[in-house]
Amino acid sequence: MKEVNLQIVSQERIARDVYKMILSGDTTAVTAPGQFVNVRLDGLYLRRPISVCDWQPEELTLIYKVVGKGTAQMASLPDGTVLSVLTGLGNGYDLTKSGERPLLLGGGVGVPPLYLAAKLLRAAGKTVTAVLGFNTADDVFYQDEFRALGVRTIITTADGSCGTRGFVTDALADAGDYSYVYTCGPEPMLKAVYNAVETSGQFSFEERMGCGFGACMGCTCKTKYGSKRICTDGPVLEKEEIVW
Amino acid sequence: MVNTKVTLCGIGLDNPVIPASGTFGYGAEFAALYDIDCLGTFSFKGTTREPRFGNPTPRIAECPDGMLNSVGLQNPGVEAVIAEILPQMEAYFHKPVMANVSGFSVTEYAETCAMLDAEKQIGWLEVNVSCPNVHGGGMSFGTDPKAAAEVTRAVKAVTTKPVIMKLSPNVTSITEIAKACEDAGADGLSLINTIQGMRIDLRRKKPVLANTFGGLSGPAILPVALRMVYQVYEAVSIPIVGMGGVSTTQDVVEMMLAGATAVQIGAVNLVNPFAGRDIVNDLPEVMEKYGIKNLSDCIGGAH
Structure with a gap:
């Protein structure tokens, strides 16, 4: 696990209430598909766990559905926003x-x-x-x-x-x-x-x-x-x- | 140079910062992230005589400036802690650790404490008579002065280690319970445990937590914790470990001014896994800013 600052490169709506967010930064802690990240959001106490959709060096793709306050806030964040993220969480698929x-x-x-x-x-x-x-x-x-x-x-x-x-x-x-x-x-x-x-x-x-x-x-x-x-x-x- | 050392029930601490029980496991998850020897000590996961699975999930809910938990004292039981966890802990923590103990009867508290008394690594026994998330135990001992005193006496009788009674805020008069524990021989007091609360899911129109109620922690409860530490400081003469929503170095100093000798940090460990390290690292700067040379001089300073 690592705590890193990741920057939103882009976000788009890809289905009803479903968003794709591309982040840039240190993604070295991600080691397996099925792992997740935990995202800190302003004004919310607990981080929000989101599964990793795709990963490559310096880039992370998250796809999430707006189901509550936290995910609604994520969807409203402009490109360039820097997020505190715990990365490389969970065991993932073998x-x-x-x-x-x-x-x-x-x-x-x-x-x-x-x-x-x-x-x-x-x-x-x-x-x-x-x-x-x-x-x-x-x-x-x-x-x-x-x-x-x-x-x-x-x-x-x-x-x-x-x-x-x-x-x-x-x-x-x-x-x-x-x-x-x-x-x-x-x-x-x-x-x-x-x-x-x-x-x-x-x-x-x-x-x-x-x-x-x-x-x-x-x-x-x-x-x-x-x-x-x-x-x-x-x-x-x-x-x-x-x-x- | 500032001096961050304090003494808690006769045992010296390099600094008063102590991750709270239930937010730090047995330390291993955090030792993988930073050198936890930088902490004053930590209080390990509430341990009972028998292994416990805990409550059904969901056990966690978001709240304004805080969180609810109803974990329900999940732990592997004292025998596994002694046989498996403490030997491993020697490799990643090199200071006396605070053992947090819970129980469902006076005998059970005493048995668990007696078993832990033989463990060299354990500095203090923090006896939890305040868990809001289990039925027929925990908090029921901490809401009645007689029962709290009875647990205190039973534990004191089986150990030579300092006994710190962890108190519940879910009472009419916390000073009454505090005094009862002091009179029964407690060496120190920890307060506050979480404040009982609940949340309701608007979609399901049912409680969010499977256990209906849970314990509120996080910055939302800091003012309540400060008030209770302040009151208890005036009522007793044994040292107080202050906790409840402490999230920054400034909060640590504030809690000491209210009357705490040492300060536990809880929920913040869960949202910022490096909080313990960061709070310790910031001590010299914050002390200099407020003209504090010896941190121990702050204890009860607001009275």
Whole structure:
């Protein structure tokens, strides 16, 4: 973990209430897809945890949905704003377990961390399929970006206004054979994925956090191997250790 | 040159800055970020006789200038602390540490303290009779002077280490509890623990915290903490460890002027992981600005 000052290079709205923020600065603490950063905002006491969508030297991409005061404030920040950010938080996905045909399942703002995973898996020569689920066509983002990586990309919407009607699990039959699963999304979706997939996999969870780096015990969950902190022992848990 | 040293219950501290229990784990997360030997000491995570998972999540909520927590004393239990954590701590912290202890019965407090009494690294026992987040224990001992005194006596009987009773602000008269602990033999007092509060989620129309209520900490509670430290200072003659919303070096000095011998910093560690180091580093500059040569001269200076 590092505490760094990052500057907003650009921000754009990419779907309903969903924003893409590009930041510049020291990103060396980020080591794996699925990690997150914790952003300090004026007038708010606790930092806001946001997953990393993409990373390269001196540049960080965050995609977030406006759901409350903190994210609304983020969306209003002008380019050039400098933010205090704790970077490189959480364990992230272990891509060495992917096998040759990994399947990525993302729901809503659970999609962003899978983008960096897809990019690195493609760079490692894997055949990658992604199923990205949203509520409605207005919410869909990043399908072109996933396709540009050479990822077979299936979109689902709950109302059928774009792609397959239903949830990500309704498109599993179309996804073909897969060797391993990486997933991120709301807990009901993760549970449905857990019950539907046939291989092992890694699941990324969300929880309200105090610190984001393991000190406050605010985000603890039960696993088969004892208590784990979502912020430091997670947010990615192995399928085999999850307790619902 | 300014002198930042203070003495807390007979043990010298290089400076009065002490990360508070529950905001610093057992120190390892912070030792990975900076040399925590720069601190006066730290108070480790509230430890109980048996391991505890704590409360269901969400356990954390944002508040104006602060936060609520309802962690509920999650900890690995005193046996694991002694067998696993303290031996590791030797590698990253080289000063006497403050052991924070909680319990659900007088016997349990005494048993846990007796086990920790044998540990060389432990300087002080900070006995928490004020956790607002557990039922049937914690705060119920700290809201009744007789019960607080009973815990104090039971703990004093099993240890030679200084016993600091950590008090709740969720009472009508904190001075009454403070005096009861002093009369029962407490060597010092810590105050304040968090102030009980709640938040409600407008979308779900339900409490944000799974436990409904939680403890408020952060800058929002500093004035309440100062007032209570000031009052308790006038009521007792044992040293006070002041805490509650302390976030800057200036706040540390203010808390000492109210009557604190040493000062704990809590919630700020969670939003600025380097707060302990920064507050210590700023001491000489702040002391010079306010014409303070010996920090210990500040204790109770506002009275």
